């Protein structure tokens with residue numbers, strides 16, 4: 001497979017290279033792609049050196065698959081150009097996620113909907129992926145009515161500038177700010193920009209993408225997304241009301257039997273998921289599983305996952321694996 005990684009010098013791009021190698025994805029030729037300022041840089045992949053090329057050069061090289069993590073503008077302009085020459089694009093930006101003609105895929109949930117004609121496939125937002133990974137099997141059994149989610153998101157989701165701001169704050173250095181406020185010893189209820197309705201884009205992604213992935217617009221979702229100075233992954237407190245009652249043992253068994261989900265839940269020994277331990281892993285970790293005693297048919301969960309892996313790079317590559325396995329590329 002000739003594979004282009006667009007945004008190869010970014011945080012997600014770097015994790016994509018790592019995961020492609022770890023999972024022995026059948027890359028016969030890598031095409032590392034970045035902005036003009038990085039063209040010519042050398043990228044090592046599986047003990048071979050490759051030169052970073054521009055987007056136009058990458059299109060001319062006709063990759064089989066292009067894994068994008070280069071922002072929405074780049075994706076809107078260039079994904080169609082790759083698709084036109086037959087490349088299958090899997091894009092991490094929000095550009096195509098809500099497009100009615102594009103599929104929004106978490107392989108364990110809805111990869112079966114993919115066909116050869118899907119040339120631009122959207123990878124969901126990290127905080128959506130980890131939530132639907134745990135909720136999809138429960139929705140199938142108990143039908144979700146409403147979700148209330150609060151997220152506690154690693155600053156790695158904001159990008160390098162925020163990580164640098166936190167490092168500077170920890171070192172007592174005044175530097176460039178990714179946020180108008182300190183990150184260290186703080187919690188910022190501000191992930192991405194605010195929309196007209198007072199919610200942030202991050203919060204509305206949790207609403208809109210969840211309904212699309214679970215293919216059920218009747219599911220009500222409300223979200224509060226908070227940025228905290230952790231590394232390793234995003235955490236989410238999820239309160240989910242079902243149409244019917246559930247059995248807690250059954251809920252645990254369903255989650256235990258869901259590929260890609262690991263239940264870590266034993267308060268007798270203080271066992272629960274934490275981002276510092278989820279870092280570098282591809283699973284979605286679920287704990288603090290308990291009935292919401294304030295209203296019927298409602299469950300509380302704590303969900304943690306590495307936002308750069310299952311939340312971005314690994315999910316993207318799992319989509320590519322599905323395409324290769326089912327000869328859709």
Ligand code: 2RA
Pocket residue numbers: 125126127153156157158191192202307
């Ligand atoms: C964030 N999910 O964490 C977004 C984009 N990575 O900021």
